[in-house]
Amino acid sequence: MENTTLPAFEPRLVDGQERTSSPDYRTPPHNEEAEQALLGAILVNNKAYERVAEFLRPQHFYDPVHVRIFEAITKMIERGQIANPVTLKPYFDNDPALASDGGAEYLAELAANVVTVINAADYGRTIHDLFLRRQLIEVGTDMVNEAFRHDLDISAMDQIGEAEKQLFDLASTGDVQGGFVPFADSVKLAIATAEVAFRASSHVTGVTTGLLDLDRKLGGFHRSDLLILAGRPSMGKTALATNIAFNAAKAHLRSGGKEGACVGFFSLEMSAEQLATRILADETQVPGDKIRRGEIRQDDFPKFVQASQDLARVPFFVDDTPALSVAAVRTRCRRLKRTSGLGMVVVDYLQLLRGSSVKGSENRVQEISEITRSLKAIAKELDVPVLALSQLSRAVEQREDKRPQLSDLRESGSIEQDADVVMFVFREQYYLERAEPSRRPDETDDKFNDRYQRWQQRLGEVHNTAEAIIAKQRHGPVGTVRLFFDGQFTKFGDLDQRHDTNDY
Known part of the structure; x- marks a missing residue:
């Protein structure tokens, strides 16, 4: 010394x-x-x-x-x-x-x-x-x-x-730590990560989403990454994020900590009870609206008892405090990391967070920029993936093709800049159901019937399906992953594309 x-x-x-x-x-x-x-x-x-x-x-x-x-x-x-x-x-x-x-x-x-x-x-x-x-x-x-x-x-x-x-x-x-590290150390770490993926049955290097096609495209959610999941209202952002987060937590429990992750879920829009109802509906296959209205059959209660016992063991933590500041998110994540070994963070949703300024920022774009930078800093500091949900601007609704684009991200281009992955969730069925053709004054029966049949055919093709559009990915390809979606249970799953989607 x-x-x-x-x-x-x-x-x-x-x-x-x-x-x-x-x-x-x-x-x-x-x-x-x-x-x-x-x-x-x-x-x-x-x-x-x-x-x-x-x-x-x-x-x-x-x-x-x-x-x-x-x-x-x-x-x-x-x-x-x-x-x-x-x-x-x-x-x-x-x-x-x-x-x-x-x-x-x-x-x-x-x-x-x-x-x-x-x-x-x-x-x-x-x-x-x-x-x-x-x-x-x-x-x-x-x-x-x-x-x-x-x-x-x-x-x-x-x-x-x-x-x-x-x-x-x-x-x-x-923090005076950091600085250059020998490249040999970085190479060893990369090889060790690849070895873990090779030995895992799913060959996923990051935290699994529980959705096979999405895992193949992304390789799971990688540590220190900021992932943005965006979409217009009613597209199923919260449902998809909840499914992914809960799948990761269940995988962590089943594998004894070798796969998946302990999840911290910040639900700034929905209460913890509402989130639990969604998960309970998924696990018991009893529609969530019936659970809320109390329209439950006697034989459903044993399912609830069994599901509650199973869910109690899953490392899934919900914080439904409204209007949290990004500094509070960081503090609570650190605490959960220390006490329970946090492995993944979900924020629902980005625009409901507050910046660090006590009196609030007069410039919302600058405030959103600060929030996204801070979420990326949390991901790097805690070495966990951070999945943040985001709203999209109304520009989507003005186009004939309603599929979102990166330019639709609301309030700040820094969301696109700071994120490692940007995904959009899109359900064509939602728009088609609201665009049922009506007869035009000068239209013949044959033309109207032909147009109506085409609408019915397209509605059948996209029934109970959704698209996860990967518009940006630093570490891999972009593209679209088709998913199964059951609105009755707000559940996303893998789409069996070997069969006609009308079978669902």
Whole structure:
């Protein structure tokens, strides 16, 4: 382990007196000797700067003089010049901030007292850690002051959300890990992923959707990916997302954790009870509308008992808190990851989330952009796929072909930009049923009958079917996957294309 002993420096003097702390005043955390040691090490050997340049910034220093010195050092080194007491002397000769320390001679003192440059990275991390502690104190102070100030426009939950955002921002900017990794390590990881897929019966590298054709097209939902599932109202977005999420949770239970995933489902539109009713209808094959109205037969109750016992063991967690902020989503995902091993996140739906700003964003497009970036950050941070549902604009309804396109994504092009996969759910049956032909005034019986028969034929072809249109996929092909859809149970499944769809 490297020696981290700090060199001895003379106490800093202010007006001829050694600077001390009043017993009644708590000095913010700092280490002046570490700051002096690091600056001296860089002045002696500029290569020491490379060890801290990635994470250390001038504002991380506590002493204002050291802030200015590190800033000057940074500018000179990044220009390709040497930064030492000689080259920096002209900049600080007449600097009043250095006057109490002996002017530019303080630079020479810093360099002269250096014992070793080996520990530069350790000094840098110490300075950075103490900066984060000072920032935590500032966040805590702001929290206390905001809580004491009674503002009718800002609720306590809004204050908690803002505090969570500040803490997450601090954690994000404060993480000094990362950087380049040897490509050999990345190749090994890719081969290990392929090996897991080869040994799995489904050959799916990601989290299974439970839908064979969709799994073949996507390879499952991959870790750290942001997936967008969009569609117009009544197309079945929530139903498809629920089916996929529950299939993944059941696969996780059946395989003992080897496949599928523990799922966290944020239902901002529907209550947890409504979502449970849908799943119960699917599992028991009793229509959901009959369950809600109480039109249940006596022999249905044993099905409910058995289904409830089976469902109780499935690692599927629902949060139906309305109008959640994206910061709250991140916090709850972290908590679930820590307690239950979260493997997949579903958000229903994107436009119902709030951004991090307490008073809300005046520009909704910018707010949606922030939300999609944050969801992608959650996927990468927790190493799980995040499936977010999204509404589409009304432009779809104006076209003759109602199939959605990427340009139909509502409110922000950043949804398309940030997403790794964009899928649309489309049911032609929905539009055909609402477009039943009617006789035109100047139309003969033969022409009307011919047009009506064509409509009936097309309706029969698409009856109980849906399309998952993969419009964007970073890791694979785009295209359309046809699915079976049973509106009675709001259930999506694999479509047996070897038989006529009228058999369903």
